[in-house]
Amino acid sequence: MQAPRRVPLAYFDPRFMTSPAARPVRILAEYLDPYTRLQREGIADTIVMFGSARVLPYNRAQRQFERARERARQQGAAGRRRLERAAMALRMARYYEEARQLAFRITSWALTLGDRPRRFVICSGGGPGIMEAANRGAREAGGKTIGLGIELPREQRSNRYISPELDFQFHYFFMRKLWFAQLAKALIVFPGGFGTMDELWEVLTLLQTGKLPRHHLILIYGRDYWDRVLNWREMIRHGTITEQEFRLLRFADTVDEAFEHVQKTLVKYHMKLEPRDEWPV
Numbered sequence: 001m002q003a004p005r006r007v008p009l010a011y012f013d014p015r016f017m018t019s020p021a022a023r024p025v026r027i028l029a030e031y032l033d034p035y036t037r038l039q040r041e042g043i044a045d046t047i048v049m050f051g052s053a054r055v056l057p058y059n060r061a062q063r064q065f066e067r068a069r070e071r072a073r074q075q076g077a078a079g080r081r082r083l084e085r086a087a088m089a090l091r092m093a094r095y096y097e098e099a100r101q102l103a104f105r106i107t108s109w110a111l112t113l114g115d116r117p118r119r120f121v122i123c124s125g126g127g128p129g130i131m132e133a134a135n136r137g138a139r140e141a142g143g144k145t146i147g148l149g150i151e152l153p154r155e156q157r158s159n160r161y162i163s164p165e166l167d168f169q170f171h172y173f174f175m176r177k178l179w180f181a182q183l184a185k186a187l188i189v190f191p192g193g194f195g196t197m198d199e200l201w202e203v204l205t206l207l208q209t210g211k212l213p214r215h216h217l218i219l220i221y222g223r224d225y226w227d228r229v230l231n232w233r234e235m236i237r238h239g240t241i242t243e244q245e246f247r248l249l250r251f252a253d254t255v256d257e258a259f260e261h262v263q264k265t266l267v268k269y270h271m272k273l274e275p276r277d278e279w280p281v
Helices: 020-040 058-072 077-113 128-142 175-183 194-208 223-229 232-236 255-269
Strands: 046-050 120-126 147-148 166-172 185-187 216-223 248-254
Touching: 020 166, 020 175, 020 255, 046 077, 046 128, 046 194, 058 077, 077 120, 077 128, 077 216, 077 255, 120 128, 147 175, 147 232, 166 175, 175 185, 175 255, 185 255, 216 232, 216 255, 248 255
Parallel strands: 046 120, 046 185, 120 147, 147 166, 185 216, 216 248
Antiparallel strands: none
16 A cells, blocks of 8 residues: 655645746745845845946956956957957946945945944845945945845856845846835946846836835936936937936936935935834834
């Protein structure tokens, strides 16, 4: 006589949990897991910093440039193209260092406000580049720091500066975006590519349509980059946005200027927690 077969509970069955039928369960898990852990850590609100994953720290960019310069003469046209790319990477490295400094400044100030709950915690997309710089600066200031990572075809690992208890990984982009917006009081956008623009437009649309309060800050960092990539004034001229909508944006080119914008906005509008923002602590 055969022993009774033990059938696994549905939520312990990998075949079911990864099936199309269980998609609502997976989506709910990507809401509830961050909710639970953020609440446990007493995170009241965040400052989100976006930017390219491809921007290097200055020391790495400098070494890469020096190697490319040494090889350029021997490699002809291909070597010159590599040298041009390395020179651009070296120029872009300033944004890594400035994101790191800005995150340090914001976190150092936020720590003076206490930690029950924790205010204005630096949050990034969890990867390398500007994201790493943001988490790194916050960690160097002695603060908690959040990473909202995403599964990609080419594996992207969490950077090492994220607080382990606040290191999240998402499958669904829309759930990740929800958590970017859910607690954010300011969005700081450093030079970036498609992903950075996607996140910028998402939050701008929420602000434009009143889904986020108008006094949330969207700060565009690095006009030398952004004014070449996006012609904001042409959108106004063609009537696709209004002057008032353009004024949803603020701009900064230095760490001091950016910190002044952030601190002034937070002090004016966000020092008092609204009841819906408070986590039980």
